[in-house]
Amino acid sequence: xxxxxxxxxxxxxxxxxxxxxxxxxxxxxxxxxxxxxxxxxxxxxxxxxxxxxxxxxxxxxxxxxxxxxxxxxxxxxxxxxxxxxxxxxxxxxxxxxxxxxxxxxxxxxxxxxxxxxxxxxxxxxxxxxxxxxxxxxxxxxxxxxxxxxxxxxxxxxxxxxxxxxxxxxxxxxxxxxxxxxxxxxxxxxxxxxxxxxxxxxxxxxxxxxxxxxxxxxxxxxxxxxxxxx
Numbered sequence: 091x092x093x094x095x096x097x098x099x100x101x102x103x104x105x106x107x108x109x110x111x112x113x114x115x116x117x118x119x120x121x122x123x124x125x126x127x128x129x130x131x132x133x134x135x136x137x138x139x140x141x142x143x144x145x146x147x148x149x150x151x152x153x154x155x156x157x158x159x160x161x162x163x164x165x166x167x168x169x170x171x172x173x174x175x176x177x178x179x180x181x182x183x184x185x186x187x188x189x190x191x192x193x194x195x196x197x198x199x200x201x202x203x204x205x206x207x208x209x210x211x212x213x214x215x216x217x218x219x220x221x222x223x224x225x226x227x228x229x230x231x232x233x234x235x236x237x238x239x240x241x242x243x244x245x246x247x248x249x250x251x252x253x254x255x256x257x258x259x260x261x262x263x264x265x266x267x268x269x270x271x272x273x274x275x276x277x278x279x280x281x282x283x284x285x286x287x288x289x290x291x292x293x294x295x296x297x298x299x300x301x302x303x304x305x306x307x308x309x310x311x312x313x314x315x316x317x318x319x
Contacts (some may be wrong), residue, residue, distance in 0.1 A: 113128065113193070115215060117233060149192075158198070162195075166201070220294070
């Protein structure tokens with residue numbers, strides 16, 4: 091039985107995240123760009139990955155965090171996962187200023203949600219055809235959660251976290267005026283000048299989508315419109 095403590099062994103408990111600031115989205119959806127905007131507003135994202143040709147400004151990701159996301163989805167709060175989560179929470183809590191965390195396996199966010207005193211989330215999405223094309227360009231044919239599963243979890247997250255906004259990668263690149271309003275709802279004044287349109291890796295892909303993917307994309311666009319209002 092998971093999380094059962096052996097006699098004489100101290101129970102390992104999850105720690106409390108004092109100020110949870112998250113950027114959450116499917117890979118190749120603009121999460122790193124959203125992190126750049128929050129960085130312009132004073133949020134630091136601890137990272138183990140530098141820049142490359144696909145993300146010229148860096149990935150803003152912790153290796154431990156990416157590994158933990160998958161394990162949380164598979165096995166939930168095992169003792170091993172609690173230890174890893176506590177390490178991440180300690181790193182965020184002990185930072186000199188505001189620190190954020192990027193999550194690409196969206197259901198994993200709910201485990202952090204239950205441990206955060208004050209949780210704020212920026213949800214990012216992108217046209218699924220361009221996401222798939224961008225991932226294939228990198229040689230990634232499969233991800234643990236497909237675009238549909240992951241973005242359905244995005245909707246669930248937004249419905250259950252009051253301090254959250256939904257923004258598209260396309261709106262970020264256009265510099266939509268509603269973006270600053272959306273971030274201000276979470277208490278952040280972002281600098282739109284950090285956005286570099288020339289770094290876009292894929293657009294207007296003709297990859298064929300399923301009807302369900304098309305419908306879900308329309309729902310996400312409606313949520314974005316509400317975030318901008």
